[in-house]
Amino acid sequence: MTLAELLPSTGCSIEPVLEEGLWPDGTHLAGSDLVIGGVGATRLAARFGTPCQVLDEATVRNRAKAFLRALPEAEVVFAGKSLPCPEVYRWMASEGLSLDVSSAGELALARAAGFPGQRIVMHGNVKTGEDLKAALQHGVSRIVVDSFDEIAQLGALSRHGQEVMIRVTPGVDARTHAAITTGVEDQKFGFSLASGAALEAILRVVEQPSLRLTGLHCHIGSQVRHVASYEETVRRMVGLIASCGVRVEQLDLGGGFCTPYLAGESSFDLFGFAQRVRGTLNYECALHRVPVPKLLIEPGRSIVANAGVTLYRVCAVKRGVRTFVAVDGGMSDNPRPALYGAKYAVRLVGRGGARKPVTVVGRHCEAGDVLAEDVPLPADVHAGDLLAVPVTGAYHHALASNYNQVGRPPVVAVRDGVARQVVRRETEEDLLRRYV
Numbered sequence: 087m088t089l090a091e092l093l094p095s096t097g098c099s100i101e102p103v104l105e106e107g108l109w110p111d112g113t114h115l116a117g118s119d120l121v122i123g124g125v126g127a128t129r130l131a132a133r134f135g136t137p138c139q140v141l142d143e144a145t146v147r148n149r150a151k152a153f154l155r156a157l158p159e160a161e162v163v164f165a166g167k168s169l170p171c172p173e174v175y176r177w178m179a180s181e182g183l184s185l186d187v188s189s190a191g192e193l194a195l196a197r198a199a200g201f202p203g204q205r206i207v208m209h210g211n212v213k214t215g216e217d218l219k220a221a222l223q224h225g226v227s228r229i230v231v232d233s234f235d236e237i238a239q240l241g242a243l244s245r246h247g248q249e250v251m252i253r254v255t256p257g258v259d260a261r262t263h264a265a266i267t268t269g270v271e272d273q274k275f276g277f278s279l280a281s282g283a284a285l286e287a288i289l290r291v292v293e294q295p296s297l298r299l300t301g302l303h304c305h306i307g308s309q310v311r312h313v314a315s316y317e318e319t320v321r322r323m324v325g326l327i328a329s330c331g332v333r334v335e336q337l338d339l340g341g342g343f344c345t346p347y348l349a350g351e352s353s354f355d356l357f358g359f360a361q362r363v364r365g366t367l368n369y370e371c372a373l374h375r376v377p378v379p380k381l382l383i384e385p386g387r388s389i390v391a392n393a394g395v396t397l398y399r400v401c402a403v404k405r406g407v408r409t410f411v412a413v414d415g416g417m418s419d420n421p422r423p424a425l426y427g428a429k430y431a432v433r434l435v436g437r438g439g440a441r442k443p444v445t446v447v448g449r450h451c452e453a454g455d456v457l458a459e460d461v462p463l464p465a466d467v468h469a470g471d472l473l474a475v476p477v478t479g480a481y482h483h484a485l486a487s488n489y490n491q492v493g494r495p496p497v498v499a500v501r502d503g504v505a506r507q508v509v510r511r512e513t514e515e516d517l518l519r520r521y522v
């Protein structure tokens with residue numbers, strides 16, 4: 087049952103409490119304004135315009151610290167694709183995290199942030215020659231190879247015993263959305279464990295004099311809820327380590343730790359994960375008589391998602407069979423509902439009042455440009471109102487597009503009452519610059 091269905095049809099006054107776990111740490115209501123990182127949403131919208139992606143620095147840092155506390159023996163690698171931004175990469179570097187990049191472009195951002203190459207891992211099922219050359223040139227410490235073609239290409243390009251990891255498909259179904267399930271057979275990522283391709287890849291890397299096998303990698307998907315999926319992955323990966331007869335120093339379990347998007351959804355049990363995965367790893371290694379490899383994990387979403395809030399201005403309201411509330415953004419800043427059927431909570435900033443379920447839609451030329459369906463907003467919602475959507479820190483800036491030549495929104499970092507742009511709004515000049 088949705089929240090809207092639970093409300094009496096006449097509505098009730100605005101919920102004075104913010105949904106737990108969805109908003110950045112310390113977010114609170116002051117009167118009817120929403121205060122994020124010590125700055126009022128009304129002020130943020132007035133100063134930076136809308137749509138505007140607000141990012142709370144303290145929340146990002148707190149999540150990074152939580153991973154380090156839970157797994158002090160592991161290397162925690164921020165999945166840079168989830169929020170590609172040099173300033174965010176600097177926060178991660180200063181917290182002591184490593185970084186994963188998936189292209190020369192993400193690596194360029196890492197370099198702009200001054201991120202040390204020794205703490206960068208490069209991923210991708212396709213790395214072009216340019217990606218690989220950039221990684222070699224800038225001393226990316228580990229390149230995660232994903233195909234036999236890539237092993238050959240990297241072997242030929244590399245001169246100095248480049249460290250590589252091998253991406254393995256362990257055959258574990260993480261039971262998440264099909265588009266972000268990556269640990270099962272018959273999808274494009276990695277070398278299959280079951281078919282023997284992973285073992286063959288290990289031997290091919292070992293044969294290449296210019297490469298040095300450092301570790302094995304896997305990533306079973308995103309929005310993974312069950313710790314048991316990771317435990318099973320560890321069992322299979324240690325089995326492979328034991329059977330390959332080659333010393334494997336590092337085991338990278340990837341990321342995917344789930345994040346709640348709606349009230350009542352549970353958070354990922356990070357400390358349970360740490361305990362159970364550590365226990366399974368030690369047990370399996372003892373069982374197979376192999377040294378315990380250093381553990382790596384690659385959280386993205388779980389570090390930045392709920393640090394982000396997107397502010398939109400209502401531009402039009404149409405009341406008919408249902409009420410459509412149209413805002414000044416949409417699928418160009420958030421394609422996740424269209425891609426994954428993702429659901430979001432929405433809050434009106436600045437006013438309370440009796441609520442009715444509405445559908446919040448974007449400005450783009452597609453009927454599927456829907457940001458949130460059946461969400462309760464004050465019944466008199468009207469043009470000019472300000473809306474806030476939480477849990478928009480991960481894969482929003484990253485997936486944003488220029489559809490309909492709408493410039494991508496800024497990312498505004500807030501901390502201790504101070505707001506500053508860390509990504510500026512894309513202007514018409516920016517858009518025009520690409521055309522000849």
Ligand SMILES: Cc1ncc(COP(=O)(O)O)c(C=O)c1O
Pocket residue numbers: 165168186209305307308309340341342343384385386387388
């Ligand atoms: C190789 C790899 N590592 C880490 C991640 C981060 O995943 P998430 O943001 O779900 O933690 C991804 C994306 O799913 C990935 O492809």
Ligand SMILES: N[C@@H](CCCC[NH3+])C(=O)O
Pocket residue numbers: 167266308422426480481485
């Ligand atoms: N873009 C996806 C996650 C992809 C994970 C990257 N490997 C999302 O928004 O949920």
